[in-house]
Amino acid sequence: AQTVTQSQPEMSVQEAETVTLSCTYDTSESDYYLFWYKQPPSRQMILVIRQEAYKQQNATENRFSVNFQKAAKSFSLKISDSQLGDAAMYFCAYRGNTGNQFYFGTGTSLTVIP
């Protein structure tokens, strides 16, 4: 099975500042998909951003962007201009190109300080 590692159990950021959440993964596949999901206190899992491994360009969604380093098997999430509503658990996830299973990291709890 693939493994996804999030080495930061907790992070905090000042409102309006930038924070980067780390994620590494292990795979022998060359084509796959990487995701960041957000789980706020409501516990609804929300897709934040997706990166296809065959694309060299880093994905961006408004204030959220990723730094995808395929050789290093690293996939970090950058949140710019942090807002109070960004406070949540963030999960990194992997999906291979074949099969349908998603693998999740252990999560990073993000606190936004007013």
Added chain:
Amino acid sequence: GAVVSQHPSRVICKSGTSVKIECRSLDFQATTMFWYRQFPKQSLMLMATSNEGSKATYEQGVEKDKFLINHASLTLSTLTVTSAHPEDSSFYICSASILRKLFFGSGTQLSVL
């Protein structure tokens, strides 16, 4: 994005009773749905993969006779916790995959007294 509806959001039951949780894909057909269990401040633990028209595939350590999964249509999967006990109390989440993305229901908090 695609919408996955999960009901009920919260259920309290007595030990020994059975509880059914429904998961519906509202605007797309889902041949495969996933059921997860999540403990407080922990990640999602995959319990089983639900395939429309066939038997579910359970992860190692998950009792298939306790957690009955039925995926009778392309838009509905159900998880029935049979003879629930306090140790079954947890947050259960369903999800469905479309276009290589995973969309989640809002979860069900099960409390067994």
